[in-house]
Amino acid sequence: xxxxxxxxxxxxxxxxxxxxxxxxLPLQVLLGIxxxxxxxxxxxxxxxxxxxxxxxxxxxxxxxxxxxxxEPRRMNPRVTVVRTLPSNIDARIAGPLSALIGMxxxxxxxxxxxxxxxxxxxxxxxxxxxxxxxxxxSRVDFLKESVAWFGPLATPIExxxxxxxxxxxxxxxxxxxxxx
Amino acid sequence: MELICPAGTPAALHDAVxxxxxxxxxxxxxxxxxxxxxxxxxxxxxxxxSIAHAHRYGVNVLVAINTFxxxxxxxxxxxxxxxxxxxxxxxxxxxxxxxxxxCAKTHPQQRLHVSVQAAAANADSIRFYVDSFNAKRxxxxxxxxxxxxxxxxxxxxxxxxxxxxxxxCVMEEGRCSLSSYATGKSPNMDGVxxxxxxxxxxxxxxxxxxxxxxxxxxxxxxGEAAAYPTLCKGRYQTDEGCGYLFEDPASLDATTxxxxxxxxxxxxxxxxxxxxxxAYIERVVKTFKEVLSALDDGRPLPVDALRGLSxxxxxxxxxxxxxxx
Numbered sequence: 001x002x003x004x005x006x007x008x009x010x011x012x013x014x015x016x017x018x019x020x021x022x023x024x025l026p027l028q029v030l031l032g033i034x035x036x037x038x039x040x041x042x043x044x045x046x047x048x049x050x051x052x053x054x055x056x057x058x059x060x061x062x063x064x065x066x067x068x069x070x071e072p073r074r075m076n077p078r079v080t081v082v083r084t085l086p087s088n089i090d091a092r093i094a095g096p097l098s099a100l101i102g103m104x105x106x107x108x109x110x111x112x113x114x115x116x117x118x119x120x121x122x123x124x125x126x127x128x129x130x131x132x133x134x135x136x137x138s139r140v141d142f143l144k145e146s147v148a149w150f151g152p153l154a155t156p157i158e159x160x161x162x163x164x165x166x167x168x169x170x171x172x173x174x175x176x177x178x179x180x
Numbered sequence: 181m182e183l184i185c186p187a188g189t190p191a192a193l194h195d196a197v198x199x200x201x202x203x204x205x206x207x208x209x210x211x212x213x214x215x216x217x218x219x220x221x222x223x224x225x226x227x228x229x230s231i232a233h234a235h236r237y238g239v240n241v242l243v244a245i246n247t248f249x250x251x252x253x254x255x256x257x258x259x260x261x262x263x264x265x266x267x268x269x270x271x272x273x274x275x276x277x278x279x280x281x282x283c284a285k286t287h288p289q290q291r292l293h294v295s296v297q298a299a300a301a302n303a304d305s306i307r308f309y310v311d312s313f314n315a316k317r318x319x320x321x322x323x324x325x326x327x328x329x330x331x332x333x334x335x336x337x338x339x340x341x342x343x344x345x346x347x348x349c350v351m352e353e354g355r356c357s358l359s360s361y362a363t364g365k366s367p368n369m370d371g372v373x374x375x376x377x378x379x380x381x382x383x384x385x386x387x388x389x390x391x392x393x394x395x396x397x398x399x400x401x402x403g404e405a406a407a408y409p410t411l412c413k414g415r416y417q418t419d420e421g422c423g424y425l426f427e428d429p430a431s432l433d434a435t436t437x438x439x440x441x442x443x444x445x446x447x448x449x450x451x452x453x454x455x456x457x458x459a460y461i462e463r464v465v466k467t468f469k470e471v472l473s474a475l476d477d478g479r480p481l482p483v484d485a486l487r488g489l490s491x492x493x494x495x496x497x498x499x500x501x502x503x504x505x
């Protein structure tokens with residue numbers, strides 16, 4: 001796949017524009033719930049992160065006017081939604097939201113996204129590599145887990161979110177590739 | 181031919197099993213392993229569980245203990261051998277003669293493979309490993325043409341295994357000191373080429389600049405495919421102009437060479453990439469399963485299906501199709 005012929009979806013412009021004026025607090029609350037769920041369901045992430053649990057990661061969706069500061073602390077992990085990334089972060093991973101999500105659920109290979117220039121990374125590379133490997137091993141399906149608390153409505157909401165974000169569905173469980 | 185797949189994590193191993201790997205290679209999370217990256221590899225418990233899982237599906241697991249033991253600290257490598265045997269590894273992939281000697285004497289029933297890191301590139305050196313340590317297989321360095329592979333395979337009393345896809349070292353494996361020169365750490369002793377702690381990327385007037393230690397490795401223009409920050413695939417400014425002095429950034433793809441490799445008598449085909457994610461493992465393994473199936477059925481082989489996963493989004497047949505001699 002050439003650089004100019006990337007398969008990575010971009011967020012529709014009207015939605016990105018809407019995000020510019022939406023309040024961040026509700027999203028912040030939802031992400032906090034999601035992160036706590038991930039912490040309890042995927043403790044191995046923190047083992048693999050090792051000393052990098054103390055780092056501050058900037059996650060910067062290039063197709064949205066917001067960004068996230070992730071602090072994957074073992075006891076009290078935190079994610080903060082911001083309009084602009086602060087300067088005091090250890091590492092930054094930037095790219096379309098679908099690419100960032102796809103790296104978490106195993107739809108995309110991080111190195112391939114780097115080769116194709118779909119993602120940018122800078123800062124503490126050890127921290128970036130550790131986070132990538134920890135999440136890849138954990139099988140976190142970020143979209144699925146973020147809507148799990150909707151109960152019976154989770155599946156249709158997840159489907160809608162995937163179509164908006166352009167994230168590929170996680171085929172692995174259907175293929176029997178789960179169980180890690 | 182057996183398809184040998186990489187796994188950097190237990191989840192990747194599970195995926196490789198599920199998509200049909202014949203065997204999987206992996207390593208412990210320490211410097212006994214030539215892919216000693218942060219957050220990667222297997223604890224002792226994960227190794228035991230993962231091998232048991234693979235065995236339930238009839239898949240072999242080969243444990244790579246393929247760095248060179250440090251003088252005064254050989255116990256770390258010996259313990260890795262003991263633990264891999266205890267975890268019921270189907271074979272150990274070893275590079276260091278001292279570690280091989282320990283394995284052969286302490287665990288004489290354990291199947292032993294010679295790692296690509298040992299750089300056994302001729303029949304005489306391979307015979308040494310077979311005669312001395314009862315090596316059952318050698319992973320051939322990526323410096324040989326298919327004709328040379330065929331000649332070696334005919335001459336030696338063990339199986340041969342070759343890489344067919346993934347990152348490609350241009351120097352002879354196990355003997356490259358470029359990473360040590362730039363960072364003080366090497367794949368051979370520390371298990372890491374171009375350690376992440378020495379890598380820097382920065383944006384400069386729209387271009388991506390990569391650095392390793394004190395060296396600027398490359399500058400990728402906007403829209404140009406990027407590559408790993410390794411010295412061997414760096415682009416340098418010289419009196420003759422700017423260019424790739426050692427090798428272009430590209431990954432090995434030997435799909436078109438598979439008929440010749442089969443005719444050469446190669447026993448196993450290896451995919452590089454323990455440092456890659458599950459998406460890479462799944463796609464590469466599935467693709468090569470299809471390629472091998474097409475080869476068996478006499479159908480045309482799918483070509484260039486994996487370019488998007490390759491370094492610099494570019495592929496090469498490397499030394500297999502060597503024409504400069």
